[in-house]
Amino acid sequence: MSLQMSSSQTIGPYLHIGTDWLITTELAGADTAGERISIEGRVYDGNGAPVTDALVELWQADADGNYAGNSAGAEAGAGQPASAHAGFRGFGRTPTDSTGHFRFSTIMPGRLPGPGDMLQAPHIAVTVFARGLLKHLVTRIYFPDAAGNAEDPLLNAVPADRRGTLIAQPSSAKGSYQFDIVLQASPGGRPETVFLDV
Known part of the structure; x- marks a missing residue:
């Protein structure tokens, strides 16, 4: 018997197999302490068309800057205390709809330690899976006028015109x-989101 290597596949028509049980748009329960916020948007391709079959994941800290269960690895503050807030999940995942739209409900994250014990600005880590991507994309959501934006090491490493x-x-x-x-x-279109090399 001869075995052949399977071909490499992008995220395709079977995106939902094995992931439906993780789909949730509520990252924090109604009793979780913190400022309630919602985040919505659309995923666009290089032609400016909505991506209708993407999967968007969010990871975030609670209002005190701690991750739920503290099991999300280095980006999610390994070695820090776990969130003590009831109902705080800190993780969400949803597919985009027929217009490329996604929406999450959560709380405003707190600041958390970064490199060299410097506090990072409040942010949410984002992972995007979509057709045509051999590897997922990672970015962050920051908030306008948030405490620490001016000193955040990652935000300040991004050229000002792309921030x-x-x-x-x-x-x-x-x-x-x-x-x-x-x-x-795309020429004359929206600028590409800054993605992180992780």
């Missing part, structure tokens, strides 16, 4: 933010 792609914009509803993810820039 705006990491900052969510307030929507008309109180506590609501818009954060679009652009997978690739």
Whole structure:
């Protein structure tokens, strides 16, 4: 018998197999302490068209800067205390809909230690899986005028003219933010979101 290597596949028509049980858009329960916020946006491809079959994941710290269960690895503050807030999940995952739209409800994350014991600005880690990607993409959501933005080491490593792609914009509803993810820039279109090499 001869065995052949399987071909490499991108995220494809079977995206939901084995992941449906993890789909949740509520990262913090109703009793979780902190400022309630919602984040919504769309995922766009290099032609400016919505990506209707992407999967968006969020990881975040609680209002005190601690991760739930502290099991999310280095990005999620390994070695720090686990969140003591009841109902705080800190993780969400949802597919985009037929217009490329996604939405999450959560709380505003707190600041947490970064390199050299420097505090990072409040942020949410984002992972995107989509057709045509051999490897997932990772980025962050920062918030306008948040404490620590001016000193955040990662945010300040990004060229000033591209930093705006990491900052969510307030929507008309109180506590609501818009954060679009652009997978690739197109001429005359939206700038590509800054992605991290992790």
